[in-house]
Amino acid sequence: xxxxxxxxxxxxxxxxxxxxxxxxxxxxxxxxxxxxxxxxxxxxxxxxxxxxxxxxxxxxxxxxxxxxxxxxxxxxxxxxxxxxxxxxxxxxxxxxxxxxxxxxxxxxxxxxxxxxxxxxxxxxxxxxxxxxxxxxxxxxxxxxxxxxxxxxxxxxxxxxxxxxxxxxxxxxxxxxxxxxxxxxxxxxxxxxxxxxxxxxxxxxxxxxxxxxxxxxxxxxxxxxxxxxxxxxxxxxxxxxxxxxxxxxxxxxx
Numbered sequence: 001x002x003x004x005x006x007x008x009x010x011x012x013x014x015x016x017x018x019x020x021x022x023x024x025x026x027x028x029x030x031x032x033x034x035x036x037x038x039x040x041x042x043x044x045x046x047x048x049x050x051x052x053x054x055x056x057x058x059x060x061x062x063x064x065x066x067x068x069x070x071x072x073x074x075x076x077x078x079x080x081x082x083x084x085x086x087x088x089x090x091x092x093x094x095x096x097x098x099x100x101x102x103x104x105x106x107x108x109x110x111x112x113x114x115x116x117x118x119x120x121x122x123x124x125x126x127x128x129x130x131x132x133x134x135x136x137x138x139x140x141x142x143x144x145x146x147x148x149x150x151x152x153x154x155x156x157x158x159x160x161x162x163x164x165x166x167x168x169x170x171x172x173x174x175x176x177x178x179x180x181x182x183x184x185x186x187x188x189x190x191x192x193x194x195x196x197x198x199x200x201x202x203x204x205x206x207x208x209x210x211x212x213x214x215x216x217x218x219x220x221x222x223x224x225x226x227x228x229x230x231x232x233x234x235x236x237x238x239x240x241x242x243x244x245x246x247x248x249x250x251x252x253x
Contacts, residue, residue, distance in 0.1 A: 029165055029199040032122060037165050037199050039120045039127070042234050046204070046226040051113040053183035054078070054223055063182075069113075071208075072222040078185060079218045091184025098179055103241035105136040105154040107178040108171050108193045109209035109223060116239075117230050127160055127167060132236045134243065140169055147172055152189070154178065169195040190215045203229040 029037040045051065049066020056068040056076055068076030080088070091097060100106055106114065111131055119130040129138040140160040147170075151157045157173035176189030187193075191213035198206045205227040212220040 027199075027201055030202070032124075034124050036122070036162060037167070038122065039167070039197065039199065039205065040122055042117050042119045042230040042236070043205060043227040044117045044230055045113050045115065045207075046228040048115045050181065050223070050225055051110075051115060052181060054113075054181050054185055055183070057183065069223040069225050070221060071224045072210075073219075079221055081216060081218050084216050088184045088186060091179065091186060093184075095182060095184070098182060098184070099154070099177055100133075100179070100182075103134055103243045103245050104177075105134050105243075106131070107154045107156065107174060107187075108138075108158075108169075108195060109207075109211070110178065110180050111136065111138070111155070112195075112207050112209070112227065113181070113225065117234060117236060119236055130236060132239050134241055135239055152176075156193070163196075166196050166198045169193075169197075171195065186216070187211065187213050188216050197227075 032038050047066070047069060049057070049064060050069035052063045052066070054069045055078060056066070058065040070076045070078060073079055078085075095101070100110075105111070111129070111133075112118075114133050116132040118132060121128040121130065125141060125143055127140045127142060129140070131137070136155065138155050138158055140158045142160040142162070144161070145159065147159055148157045151173040152175045153173065154175055154177070156171040158169050158171045160167060160169050162168070171193040174187060174189060174191050174193070176187065176191075178187045178191075180186060191211055194210045194212075196208040198208075200206050206224065207227050208222060208224045210220055210222045211217070
């Protein structure tokens with residue numbers, strides 16, 4: 001081995017410990033006047049394959065394969081109850097049933113996964129998500145008010161709170177028609193979704209969502225994706241989609 005090669009290897013080895021020693025917990029997020037982390041800006045899912053299938057999947061239907069976004073259970077597989085995976089597989093065979101293909105709102109957690117930007121707006125009492133897809137809006141109060149009684153919708157009823165620098169959203173009141181992705185994985189009306197957003201560097205929010213749906217899954221499960229900040233010149237654009245549209249034969253591409 002040449003003296004130069006030995007010197008290069010030594011330099012690389014000396015660099016590794018300094019990288020490993022970095023502590024992400026030392027990151028201090030930008031803050032609003034009230035001291036809360038400032039999430040304002042335009043963001044987009046940095047793990048686009050999850051929009052096609054939250055589980056590990058190969059290339060299919062013109063989309064690229066990807067690893068599972070499910071971090072719990074550790075094997076990355078959705079813990080379906082007996083018979084429930086067959087429903088998802090049938091959905092996959094009939095993708096024309098996907099609510100998003102009829103321009104219905106994605107609903108959480110799927111709303112955070114598309115390859116389209118979203119904008120986060122904050123003040124002292126609310127955190128608001130403005131989605132480019134379907135022009136959907138989620139207005140999340142943080143003042144401790146209770147959930148609405150008997151409410152049901154595509155996006156459900158969200159209530160937010162802060163746990164340190166993590167924004168936690170509790171969602172109930174989903175209408176039970178949501179899919180999780182284009183592969184037909186799904187929720188029903190008994191689902192409760194707990195979302196957690198934590199800024200881990202100036203341009204990344206770690207998004208984590210735990211789904212507890214006892215009539216579809218044998219245990220709660222959790223997915224995680226990074227949300228990446230978009231450049232300052234990015235704006236939300238018009239999304240030409242009419243909710244409930246089913247006239248596919250006359251759609252002009």
